[in-house]
Amino acid sequence: MVERKLATVLFVDLVDSTSLVAGADPEVARRRVTQFFDRVSHCVTTHGGIVEKFAGDAVLAAFGVPQAHEDDAERAVRAALAMLESVRELGLEARVGVESGEVVVDESDSTFATGEAVTLAARLQQAAGAGEVLIGPYAYRLTSDRLQAEDVGPLDVKGFGERIWTWRVRAVLDGAPRRSGVAAPLVGREAELELLQNTYERAVRNRRAHLFTIYGDPGVGKSRLAREFVEGLEGATVLAGRSLPYGESVTYWPLAEMVKSAAGITDDDPLEVAVEKLRESCENEAIADLLGLASGVLEAVKGERSQQEIAWAAREWVERMAHDQPLVLVFEDIHWAEEALLDLIEHLAEWVRDAPLLIVGLARAELLDIRPGWGGGRVRATAIELEPLGREESEELIDALAANGALEGEAREALLEKTEGNPLFVEETVRMLAECEGRPLSDFAERIPDTLQALIAARIDRLPPEEKTVLQRASVIGRTFWGGAIKELAAEIDELQPVLETLLLREFLLPELRSSISGETAYRFKHVLIREVAYSGLSKSARADLHERFARWLHARAGEELLEIRAYHLDQAAALITELDGGPPPELARQAAAALETAGRRSLAREANRSGRKQLLRALELEPTLERRFQAARAAWRLGDLPAVSREMERVRADAADEGDRWCQARALAALAEVALNRDADVDEANRLAALALDVADGNDYEPRFDALHVLNTGAWWRGRLTDSERYARDQLALAQEAGREDLESRAAIDLAGVHNARTEYDLAAPLFARALELADQSGSIVARGHALASAGDFAIYREDYDEAQRQLEEARALYEEAGVASSLGRVLYRLGVVAWHQGDLDGAERLSRESIRTLAPLEDRGTLCEAQRRLAEVLLEKGKLDEAERYAEAALETVGPQDMSSRASTRSTLARVRIAQGRFDDAEKLLREAEDIIDQTEYCAFGSDTLRTLAQLLRDRGREDEAEAVERRLEGATADSSAARIA
Incomplete structure (x- = not known):
């Protein structure tokens, strides 16, 4: 072997x-x-x-x-x-x-x-x-x-x-202290347990949600502490779920475990049975259907489903579950969770009302690397970190584990010295000594392992061949596995059950109380590191074979309900064989690509765009097809990655033309038109590509036609041709209504409202912004709601309602972060910087503007990047950082597109203010006159007031009163309210 x-x-x-x-x-x-x-x-x-x-x-x-x-x-x-x-x-x-x-x-x-x-x-x-x-x-x-x-x-x-x-x-050297590794069971955790119990009692007493996060290194005893706590509860419902380390595609896996456990659903239940159980458990069809989608009971339904909807359904479900008796939700390994799940947990902690709910999160410190603000800013949030045990506690643990006081004297001292208070070191070492079969304990006690991996590897190597085989085969499946799967993967073992029972007795494994596949006994590795060490001992060729065999078994037992996990295992098999032989067998590549494509589509349906793109790119790599190439590029488009969209959609466009696929070709053209506009700032090329998309698209193919009209609308708006922009926006609106797509109709309403806003027709703009939000909520699209909120936030800035603007923009920011829409996120960060600036928070404005620039620069989104750069210049100027302000103002002028009229004017005005601060008054006046001329070429009414105001002040400061008064008369005669220019 x-x-x-x-x-x-x-x-x-x-x-x-x-x-x-x-x-x-x-x-x-x-x-x-x-x-x-x-x-x-x-x-x-x-x-x-x-x-x-x-x-x-x-x-x-x-x-x-x-x-x-x-x-x-x-x-x-x-x-x-x-x-x-x-x-x-x-x-x-x-x-x-x-x-x-x-x-x-x-x-x-x-x-x-x-x-x-x-x-x-x-x-x-x-x-x-x-x-x-x-x-x-x-x-x-x-x-x-x-x-x-x-x-x-x-x-x-x-x-x-x-x-x-x-x-x-x-x-x-003899006697030198050893490094401690990772930790384990519950001894010396009385204070932490009491705090957890008190927090639970507070949640019950106040009928409010509380988030309790337990941090610690692998094996420090997080799960053990949580288990001790829940075992002592009476009259409470306890549901637990864990995030999988490979689970990018299983966003809501912990929620799925909880929902299915509460409803008594197994993954191989027929669809109608699962749905019936779920609806009976939820007592509400809408909640049941949304939770069914999130948990995998139902496959992705037609149309895009929203994380926002799932969050709502989860909240309603939790409040119903906690209505009659307290509810405890235990989320394990949340350092592996996707952003959407972390958002959901925080959503529950923040918004669950009149319900005794305790949410316990178990995490490594790495969680704070990806979510630095986890739990922060919440009154009802607690976090603790489990530390190594003291000497007395370690000795107590040794006494509890070592039979008949077998570890005494020098052996005990050596063990205490080497383990340095790490409980799992103590536990695993004592157990190893108990298995030494009569050999001197001192020989082993003197050789306490340097790392947990080495210790566990030593224990595994001492197992009889059949037990070691079972551990290694099970490690391929994951932390949790099924007896039937091991029977399939270790068919050479005649009597499997005694082997599993021995591993349970040796505490390599634990019984899983609930199996997600009916008729299958589930087991769990006592610690994930045991699984990792066992897996590391398999050759890559063996891993590949076992991953593929398990995928076949899983498909036979659970069908499509665990598709994402099957796709993962097929992908692992293909990747390993590729590493060994240069490429996978054609049939394996086909199966893996098909599973990954379906998993990717499901991810996109849930707006888990980052996961979906990864899965689709991998499917494309394994077995290229035009459809997969388009779907992967479409995911990049959703994420706002313009360089990737340009590169990949150009290939889609060419391949689609060769194959006569008008469906893909039209969508590729619409995407490339957006790239030409936002990245290249080339309105003429964008219009040309958009017109081609309209020509290629079939009459009933609404999406690419809508996208093309949106590009034409934006290009007209950039040029200040608001009449044309309004016409395109109304065409978009009619098309969206014809298609019955609330998400598209919401976007069209936003575009039309923007035209009215630019004309200072606020009475016409306001109801359209409100309607856009209503339509977005009806559509269930998290991105559509983000767009509607961001636009409403812009409008609130015009109205000088900065608190409302901040609220709406912050919610939009959270939604964009969930969906991974980087371009929209960059834009909303810029807008939040504007709000902070108006609120007098210059540090916040600087921070948000810099964050916006960092987000937008890799995406090459010139239209917003130039505005973020010039806003940062304004902030730096006000803070007295003149040199850096000049650098960003000049960068903004270089970034702006030649036909982006409003930004051409605004960037010149900003640089003019820098030049005034530098005493370069002639240069400043020249820039302001240029900005004035640019605005004059457009139909804008809501922009240019700041430019005129700055020019008038400059002329007056230079003693040119007559000219200053002429500019002021023009300013007074403008139809725009002066406050409307606050965002310009």
Whole structure:
């Protein structure tokens, strides 16, 4: 059997062996070399290694093959130092190289393991001096706290592209403290448990939702603390779900586990049975259907479904569940959760009313890397971090785990020293000692593992072959697996149940109380790291085969209900075979691509755009088709990634034309028209492409026709041709109504309202903005609601209602973040910066403007980027940062498109204000006159007031009163309310 192992490799060679042989009696020379081999072999075997090969005067040895030990690297270094001393007694000198790393071994093959560590150990031996031990970076990391070593620095090693850092070992230290790794069970957590219980009682007493997050390193005891808490509850409903580490496509997996558990649904229930159970449980058809979509009970329905709707349904469901008795929701491993799930959890914590609800989130600290503000700003939110145990608590844990006080004296002291309060270290080590079958406990206690991975690998390697096989096969499935799946993947094991029961007794596995597949007993790895270590021992070829076989089993048992997970396993199989052989078999590629495409479409239907794009790109890579290429490009379009849209849609356009696919061709043309407008600022090219899209699209193909009209509308607006813009907006509105698409109708209402707004026809604009929001909510599209809120926020700025503007724009921001629409997010960040500026929050305005620029710059969205740049310049100018203000004002002028009339004027006005601050009055006046001329060429009424006001003040300051008064008369005669220019 081929396995992958973390091993330590040792190479030793005689120094100057030629002089030993030269002139010597052959028998004497042979005897001396044999003595050298014997001494070296003895040192290797006494330290637990094996001699793999004799080659000339060199010896190759390995530690961790065939069985791993937690301290293999240290054993190898000790053996190296011992053999140097031993061969000196023969009057000989040797040199040694040692390195650790992943190797591949084949029990059926007499040849030794292969891997980078083998090659590097040989090179280190060649570089070592007489009587020296050189070790590589991996071995040093595993042993650095146990060594007296000299940093040799980087070494040029043949066959390695980069120089390798090396160390010269002087001695191995005894008694030095070891690094602690990861942690485990519940001892010494009384204070944390009491806080959790008090928080629950507060939630019950006040009938309000409370978010309680437990942070900690892997194995520190987060799940154990939560389990202890829920086991002590009476009269409460407890539902739990976990995020999967590979679950980009299973956005709502924890919610699904909770919903199905509450409704008694199994994943292989017939659709009608599942729906009936769900509706009976929810007592509301609308809530049931939305939760069914989120949890996978129902497949994605026709049309785009909204995360906003799912959040509403989840809130209603939770409030109903908690109406009669308290509800506790336990979300495990939320550091692996997608943004949409994190948003949902926070939504429940914020908006659930009149319901005793405690939400417990278990997470590693990495959650704060992706969500720094998690739980922040909420009165009803608590977070704790589990720390390592103290000495007394660790001893209490040892006493609880070690039978009959077996660990005493030096063995206990060694264990306490090495574990340093990490509970899982204590637990796993004590259990390992209990399995040593009569061997001296002190031998094991002195060798407490440096890392949890090494410890678990050692335990796994000591298992009987059948038990080890089951663990490794199960690891392919994931943290949770089913007995039937293992029977399929480990068919060579005749009696599977006794093996599983033994693994349960040994506490490698735990029974899963609920199985998502009826008729299948579910099991769970006690800790995810046990699963990861078991998986790492499988060869890549074995992994590929097992992933594919499990996908087939899953399809047979659960059909399409667990499609996303099946797609993941097929993808893993294809990726592994590609790595090994350069490409997957055609049938595997076809199956994986089809599953990934369907999973990607489901993700897009839920507006999980980032996940959908990843899945569709992978499907396209495995088996390219025009449809997949278009769908992947469409996902990029949704995300606002204009460079990717340009590149990919151009290919779609060409392929569609070759294949005569007008459906794809029309959509590609509409997308490219938007790129020409927003990235290239080329209105003429955008109009040309939009016209082509209208020509190519069939009469009943509404979406590309609408998108093309939107581009024509925007281009006309940029040029200040509001009459044309209004005509296109009304065409959009009619088309959307004909199509029966509320999301498109909402967008058309926004465009038409924008025209009225630019004309200062606020009485006409206001009802259209309100109607746009109403239509967006009816459509169920999270992006449509975001657009409507963002536009309403703009309108609130015009009305100087900055609190309302901030509220609407912040909600739009959250929706755009959920959907991953980066371009729209960049625009709303810019608008929030405008609000902050008007509220006098210059620091906030600067921060938001910079964030907007960072978001928009990679997308090459020139239309908004220039406005964000010039807004930042205005803020910096007000803060007295003149040099930086000049830089951003000039950048804005360079960014703006030649036909973007409003931004051409606004960027000139901003740079003019910078020039005034610099005392360059002639330059400022020239820029302001240019801005004035640009506005005069347009039909804008709501823009230009700030420009005229600045020009009038400049003229008056320069003593040109008559000219200043003329400008002021023009300003007074303008139809725009002066406050309307506040956003310009």
